Amino acid sequence: MKGIQVQGAGQAAVVELPQPQVREGYALIRVVAASICGTDVSTFRGTNVNVSSYPIVIGHETAGIVEEVGENNQYGIKKGDHVVLDPYVYCGHCYPCSQGRTNCCETLVCLGVHGEGSMCEYFAHPVHMLRKVPMDMPWERIPLAEPLVISMHGLHTCQLKAGEHIVIIGAGAIGLLAGLGALAYGAIPILSDVVDERLELAKSFGIPYTVNPAKEDAVAKVYEITHGRGAECVMEASGSDAGVRSTLDYAAYTGRIALTGWPKHEITLPTNLITKKELQVRGSRNGAGEFEEAIDLIYTGRVPVEKIISKVVPYEELPHMLQELSEHPGDYLKVVGLFSQEG
Ligand SMILES: [Zn+2]
Ligand SMILES: [Zn+2]
Numbered sequence: 001m002k003g004i005q006v007q008g009a010g011q012a013a014v015v016e017l018p019q020p021q022v023r024e025g026y027a028l029i030r031v032v033a034a035s036i037c038g039t040d041v042s043t044f045r046g047t048n049v050n051v052s053s054y055p056i057v058i059g060h061e062t063a064g065i066v067e068e069v070g071e072n073n074q075y076g077i078k079k080g081d082h083v084v085l086d087p088y089v090y091c092g093h094c095y096p097c098s099q100g101r102t103n104c105c106e107t108l109v110c111l112g113v114h115g116e117g118s119m120c121e122y123f124a125h126p127v128h129m130l131r132k133v134p135m136d137m138p139w140e141r142i143p144l145a146e147p148l149v150i151s152m153h154g155l156h157t158c159q160l161k162a163g164e165h166i167v168i169i170g171a172g173a174i175g176l177l178a179g180l181g182a183l184a185y186g187a188i189p190i191l192s193d194v195v196d197e198r199l200e201l202a203k204s205f206g207i208p209y210t211v212n213p214a215k216e217d218a219v220a221k222v223y224e225i226t227h228g229r230g231a232e233c234v235m236e237a238s239g240s241d242a243g244v245r246s247t248l249d250y251a252a253y254t255g256r257i258a259l260t261g262w263p264k265h266e267i268t269l270p271t272n273l274i275t276k277k278e279l280q281v282r283g284s285r286n287g288a289g290e291f292e293e294a295i296d297l298i299y300t301g302r303v304p305v306e307k308i309i310s311k312v313v314p315y316e317e318l319p320h321m322l323q324e325l326s327e328h329p330g331d332y333l334k335v336v337g338l339f340s341q342e343g
Pocket of ligand 2: 090091092093094095096097104105106107108
């Protein structure tokens, strides 16, 4: 079978791989659609600190058809089902796992990062980590359930409610999906980014407010939009120093902050502001138990993920697209590769 392998910094290719063996508790999936994540691009660049060795098959945003599965499994998964992979494989025994917080398992294995990825024609995955999707859901939208899970987890971490303002920092795929998710919740998203084109895009999606901290006094503007209160919620999805620092300024007194972006290094913060405003600052990573909601939001059109799909290509073009995304990140949001036609 074919798969997309990164062999070293700047090197990706379609390679021949052995057909996966199906173990007890696993199902074999014939992959139909897989999208490229920022994580895959950083693996391609050689800057993903979580990838310890090359070559590696990348990919964790994957949808396909169940080809082989044990009869009468307790999860009701059958041959022929359309599924998306929940890619955060957890141990089930450690402290966070015992709390149901499997997204931050101490020995988490994310596909294509800590282990071989699923950007290939066939993939064996634990049956309990397959999420069924409706049979008439368009294939290219299904892999986007994974980034949407990350965005929704950020909103859940903030405990965002209808009518509240949320400043979302970083208008990449995660930030834009969070904005669309906030609209679906009846909240008022304010997208912040230093690239005007991204803010224009956000506006065209129906995001009511945008701020560009590189060009205007974004804090003053947020206070104006929120009638002097500040934002009840702030979600950081850029991982930049300035983005992380600004969360404390955008937040209202008693505001809730979710840190989703992964900074590349330590960032200094004035913690006196956290105390003074009694801010709740929480990390937000991956997602747990949130795929069903993400699938439903996509299927019902309440979160129109197709808006952030820049390109759909045959899988043979994925190595080239990695290069493109690496060199021109501003030109694309999501790129989806198709492995086989619907069958
Ligand atoms: Zn992803
Ligand atoms: Zn665990």
